[in-house]
Amino acid sequence: xxxxxxxxxxxxxxxxxxxxxxxxxxxxxxxxxxxxxxxxxxxxxxxxxxxxxxxxxxxxxxxxxxxxxxxxxxxxxxxxxxxxxxxxxxxxxxxxxxxxxxxxxxxxxxxxxxxxxxxxxxxxxxxxxxxxxxxxxxxxxxxxxxxxxxxxxxxxxxxxxxxxxxxxxxxxxxxxxxxxxxxxxxxxxxxxxxxxxxxxxxxxxxxxxxxxxxxxxxxxxxxxxxxxxxxxxxxxxxxxxxxxxxxxxxxxx
Amino acid sequence: xxxxxxxxxxxxxxxxxxxxxxxxxxxxxxxxxxxxxxxxxxxxxxxxxxxxxxxxxxxxxxxxxxxxxxxxxxxxxxxxxxxxxxxxxxxxxxxxxxxxxxxxxxxxxxxxxxxxxxxxxxxxxxxxxxxxxxxxxxxxxxxxxxxxxxxxxxxxxxxxxxxxxxxxxxxxxxxxxxxxxxxxxxxxxxxxxxxxxxxxxxxxxxxxxxxxxxxxxxxxxxxxxxxxxxxxxxxxxxxxxxxxxxxxxxxxxxx
Numbered sequence: 001x002x003x004x005x006x007x008x009x010x011x012x013x014x015x016x017x018x019x020x021x022x023x024x025x026x027x028x029x030x031x032x033x034x035x036x037x038x039x040x041x042x043x044x045x046x047x048x049x050x051x052x053x054x055x056x057x058x059x060x061x062x063x064x065x066x067x068x069x070x071x072x073x074x075x076x077x078x079x080x081x082x083x084x085x086x087x088x089x090x091x092x093x094x095x096x097x098x099x100x101x102x103x104x105x106x107x108x109x110x111x112x113x114x115x116x117x118x119x120x121x122x123x124x125x126x127x128x129x130x131x132x133x134x135x136x137x138x139x140x141x142x143x144x145x146x147x148x149x150x151x152x153x154x155x156x157x158x159x160x161x162x163x164x165x166x167x168x169x170x171x172x173x174x175x176x177x178x179x180x181x182x183x184x185x186x187x188x189x190x191x192x193x194x195x196x197x198x199x200x201x202x203x204x205x206x207x208x209x210x211x212x213x214x215x216x217x218x219x220x221x222x223x224x225x226x227x228x229x230x231x232x233x234x235x236x237x238x239x240x241x242x243x244x245x246x247x248x249x250x251x252x253x
Numbered sequence: 254x255x256x257x258x259x260x261x262x263x264x265x266x267x268x269x270x271x272x273x274x275x276x277x278x279x280x281x282x283x284x285x286x287x288x289x290x291x292x293x294x295x296x297x298x299x300x301x302x303x304x305x306x307x308x309x310x311x312x313x314x315x316x317x318x319x320x321x322x323x324x325x326x327x328x329x330x331x332x333x334x335x336x337x338x339x340x341x342x343x344x345x346x347x348x349x350x351x352x353x354x355x356x357x358x359x360x361x362x363x364x365x366x367x368x369x370x371x372x373x374x375x376x377x378x379x380x381x382x383x384x385x386x387x388x389x390x391x392x393x394x395x396x397x398x399x400x401x402x403x404x405x406x407x408x409x410x411x412x413x414x415x416x417x418x419x420x421x422x423x424x425x426x427x428x429x430x431x432x433x434x435x436x437x438x439x440x441x442x443x444x445x446x447x448x449x450x451x452x453x454x455x456x457x458x459x460x461x462x463x464x465x466x467x468x469x470x471x472x473x474x475x476x477x478x479x480x481x482x483x484x485x486x487x488x489x490x491x492x493x494x495x496x497x498x499x500x501x502x503x504x505x506x507x508x
Binding site for chain 2: 118119122123124126127129130131132133134
């Protein structure tokens with residue numbers, strides 16, 4: 001039992017160390033010329049642009065359901081006017097960044113791990129090394145930079161469509177007074193709430209891309225290994241995002 | 254020019270408890286085809302990957318151009334790697350790029366050659382491997398043999414001094430194997446570069462080799478020209494050659 005615990009802890013520390021080294025190397029290669037802008041833009045398109053549909057759908061329905069739920073609660077003491085502020089605060093501070101990053105983890109994080117994993121087991125990563133080209137610079141750095149930049153942008157989109165969804169449900173369907181809905185929202189939501197969410201999403205962007213790249217980069221054992229790496233990438237990034245969400249929120253509260 | 258392109262001295266490598274390389278000593282001749290044969294899973298690929306710094310040994314030395322590459326830092330190692338090309342077992346083409354971009358990739362990344370010139374070089378290399386006009390195809394649209402030929406074109410594109418081949422004929426039918434072997438021999442005769450080939454395909458390798466080295470139990474047990482190796486009286490060598498089931502292939506000590 002104790003032996004098992006020691007082995008697990010040892011493995012965890014080792015993996016964490018390798019992850020940290022990979023992050024350090026990706027920053028090092030990111031600031032060294034030549035900058036691989038083409039690779040970064042390609043990843044920005046894949047991680048950001050191609051995720052817009054899923055982020056819009058998730059954000060809109062989250063805002064809509066938030067309006068429904070909070071209306072149910074607030075109606076009990078006649079404070080329906082606060083629905084707008086509640087939806088906007090929940091979206092900008094919490095659900096916008098977290099749900100966006102979880103959706104992107106499922107969509108792009110899994111794809112990153114699978115792609116890098118396949119490149120590893122088919123020796124494409126070795127081929128880069130043999131060509132005297134650093135695989136971290138070509139494969140990992142562009143993905144981390146792209147996620148760091150695109151996740152906050154996707155979060156802004158999610159915040160916007162979430163509030164819009166809340167507005168449609170609250171004002172148009174449930175008949176909340178439009179003036180009260182917007183007035184309370186403007187009164188209670190501060191710019192800091194939005195920044196707070198954006199900082200979180202940038203950090204989550206680094207976490208999801210780093211974990212996905214790490215799992216894929218060190219995949220081994222053929223197709224099975226790639227499958228395992230992909231699953232682990234999604235699970236580990238999602239859990240890490242949720243844990244770091246609490247830590248970041250408590251720090252910035 | 255030094256006659257030895259690569260000198261391997263007492264190379265050891267273990268993975269866990271498993272000893273894979275147990276004191277390899279081998280000189281690779283400049284401008285010749287050296288073939289390292291041995292059983293599958295006998296450490297041939299591990300040895301080949303040591304030659305280009307993809308794996309670090311537990312102990313031992315590998316001398317290239319007067320430098321022990323096992324002691325080099327990544328940046329210095331990359332200077333050596335730029336003079337190498339490698340054909341991987343499954344060709345390792347980048348599947349996100351078409352054939353043309355795959356072959357052009359090393360030139361674009363390492364030189365400032367104008368695109369017009371790159372086009373000429375790539376076309377010439379593809380023609381040399383018999384794939385002129387295939388530039389627009391994606392690797393997934395090619396057969397195994399064609400992928401290896403593209404891999405060879407990519408390995409040759411920067412005119413490296415040394416080209417390493419990891420099982421160039423594995424998983425190919427006998428006719429395609431023959432085409433690949435002829436291509437290896439033909440390009441080497443034309444380019445006069447150093448080729449190191451690892452394989453378990455004894456017959457195929459004896460067709461192209463200038464020097465044959467037999468790897469068994471983590472050691473090089475035999476080296477020589479194909480004829481010398483066939484005449485060897487060494488038990489391990491004879492056993493390996495007899496596995497071809499061709500009567501008289503192993504001359505077993507007879508001259």
